[in-house]
Amino acid sequence: MDIAGSGKVLFKKAYKAMLDYAHMRGHIREVHDFFRIQGSTARSTPKPTPFTVEEIAAVLTTEADPVRRCMWGLGFGQGLRPSELRRVWVEDIDLAKRVMQVRGDSERGGRGKTAMSASEIPMTPLTVAEVRRFLAVSGLTRGPMFTFRGRQYVDNFRKSWDNAMAAAGITRRVYPYLMRDSFATLAFNLGVPKDVTQRIGRWTSHKMLDEVYCRPRAEDLVAKLAAFDLDLDAILAAQEARGTDRE
Template sequence: MERETEGFILYLATERGLSAAYQLSVRQSLEALALWMRAKELTLADLGTQELSTFLSDRKADGLIASSLRITAVHLKVFFRWLAARGKLPMDPAEPLISPRPDHTLPETIHSGDVGRLLDSIDPARPLGRRDRAMLELFYASGLRLSELCQARLEHVDFEEGFIRVTGKGNKTRIVPVGGKAKEALESYLHNERPTLVKKRTGSHVFLSVRGGALSPDRVREVVKERAAAAGIDQNVYPHLLRHSFATHLLEGGADLRVIQELLGHADIATTQIYTHVDAARLKSVHRQFHPRG
C-alpha cells in the first residue's frame, strides 16, 4: 500500500500538476486507509466494494464529518481507478461506492460592520500594521483563498488596472479586481513597509515575514486571529471567513451569481450556490424578527 500511495502521489504531482495541498489531502486519506487495513490484516488484493464501504462507515463512526467523508470517498475513487487502469488490480472496487450525502451547513460569515471595525483597528504606524492591513483588505476585497494570498507575487499585481492574478485549485489562474481600499493599503505596504522586510535572499512574494521570507499559511491565520482579538471581535475570525463574507456581501448587494463564481474561481456553479442559501437564511431571519406573524 505504501509503495502504491507514493506512486499515486507522484502521478498527481507530475502528470496532473495538482497542488501540494491536494496531494497532502489525498495522502492523509490513503494513510488512514492503510492504518485501517493493517488493523484488519488486509492487503490491497483483499479490498472490494464492501470493504471500502466498511472503511468509510468506520471513519464516520470515528467522528469524520460528512464533507470530509465525501472528500475521502473521492480520493478512494481516483486512487483505485488509477490502480485498475495500470493493471495493478483486476477491477476497480471503488467505482460502485456511493459518496456520503453532503451536509447542508451554511458557510459562516462576519457582519460587514465588524469587517470595517477589524480593518480600521489596524494602525499602519505600528510595526507590521501596513502589511497586516493590506492582507486583510485583500482577503475581503478580492475573496482570495489563503494559499492564493501566500503565493501572491509582485509581478501578479497590476495597480494601473486594479487587478491581481492568482493561481487557485487545479493550478487554474484567474484575474480578480482589487478594490479601492485594498489597493490603497497594498500600495502603502509595498512602498513604506515591505522594503524594510527585504533580506538578501528575499523573493518576489508580496507578503513577507520579519525574516524576509514568504509568510506561511499558519502565520497568516495567526495574524488574522490576533488582529480580530485586538479589535474586540468575539467571533472566530479566520481567512476563509473573510472569503465567505466577500461572496455573501456581494450577493446581498445584488451581484450576479455567475460573476461571484468567476471571482471565487469555482469550477462549478453549484459550489457557489451555497451563498444563495446564506442569503435566504438571512431573509427568513429578518422576516421572523420583524413580521407581526413571522
Template sequence: MPQTPDPPTARELKLIYAAAAPHIQRVIALGMATGARIGPSELFRLRWTDVDTKEAILRMPQAAKGARSEAREVPLRRDILSLLRRWEKQDGIAGCPWVIHYRGKPLRSISRAWHNALRRAGIARRMRPYDLRHGFASRALDNAADLKCVAEIMGHANEKMIVRFYRHTSAKQRRKAVEAAPTLGLE
C-alpha cells in the same frame, strides 16, 4: 459537521482592521476584495509581479484543486488599488517580492496574529481568516453581482459551490424573505 461561522460584518471588519498588524490588514483588504483562498494555496503566494495596478488586475495564483491554469485574473476595485500602490511602494523600498509578508518573509499561517487582532478588536465569536472569502461571496451577491462571475473570480468552475458553501444570509435578509410571502389571512 460544525457550522461555518458567519463572515465578518462591516462593523467587525472595521474593528479587526483597526486592531490588526499591517500584514493582517493586507489579508483583510485583499481577502474581502478578491475572494482569494486565505493561506499558502493562493493569497500568501501572491507576488508583486502578479499585481498590475495600471490595468487594475491581479493574477491570483490558483490553488491545486484541479484548476486549468496556474493563475486567474481578478479585477481590482479602486479603493484596493490605492492601498496596493502604497504597499507596493513600501515593499519596493524594502525589496520584498511578496504582497502578504511578515517583515519581508513569506507567510504559511496567520493564526496567532489573526486571533490577537480579534481579541484586540473585542470580537469573541468564532471567526476564521477564511471567512473573509465567504464574506466576499456573500457581499458581492447581496449587491447583485453575477453568480458565474463571482465563481470565476473565486476560482470555481461551478457556481453551485458558491451557493452551497459560500453564500451566507443575514437576519435582515431572512426577515425580508418571510415578510415577502403573502399574508395568511387567519385573523
C-alpha cells in the same frame, strides 16, 4: 473491521465530501441521508456566519501592521484562500488595469486544490485601496508582498489572525478561510452579478457558490424585498380607473 468511532467519522466525512462534489457536478441526482455513527462522540459544528460589513471595517481599521492589514484586505476584497494570500507577489498586481494574477500553488512551490486555480481576475475597489495604501507605506516594487520578519509567509498566520480579531473586538468563532465566504456573501448583498463573483472567486459552478459560500443573514435580505412594499390603495384605485375607462 474494528475501527474507532472517531475514525469512522473521518471516513464518513470523506465519503460525504465525495458525494457532495459528485452532486455539485451533476453526476448524481441527490445525496442520500447519513445515519449517526455508533460509538462516536463527534458532533458536526456549523460553519460560522460570514463577517458583516461592520466587522470587516473593524478588522481593517484596527490592524496596526500594514502587511497584515493588506492581507486581510485581499482576503475580504478578493475572496482569496489563505494559501493564495501567502503567495501574492507585487508583480501579480496591476493597479493601472485594476487586475491581479492569482497563481496556482504549483507556481510557488505549493500543491493541492489551489494549484488549479490560477487566473487573472479583476480587483474590487476595496482591494485596490488596501494595496495602494500598503505599497505606499512599504515601498515594495517586486517580490513577495507579505513577509514576516523579512521572510515570506510559508506556513500560516493563525496567531496574527487571532490578534487581529481580538483588536477588532470579534469574540465569536472565526477563521481565515471565512474571508472567502464573506467575500461571496458581501458581493451578493451589494448586488454584484453572480458571474462576476464566480470569476473573481474562481468557483467551478454557481451551485458551489450558492450552496457553500454565499450565506447572507436574514436581515441582509430585507432590503431585497422592497418590491413587496405594495401600495394596496393605489393598486385598487388603478384597477377601478381601468374599469371606468372600459365602460
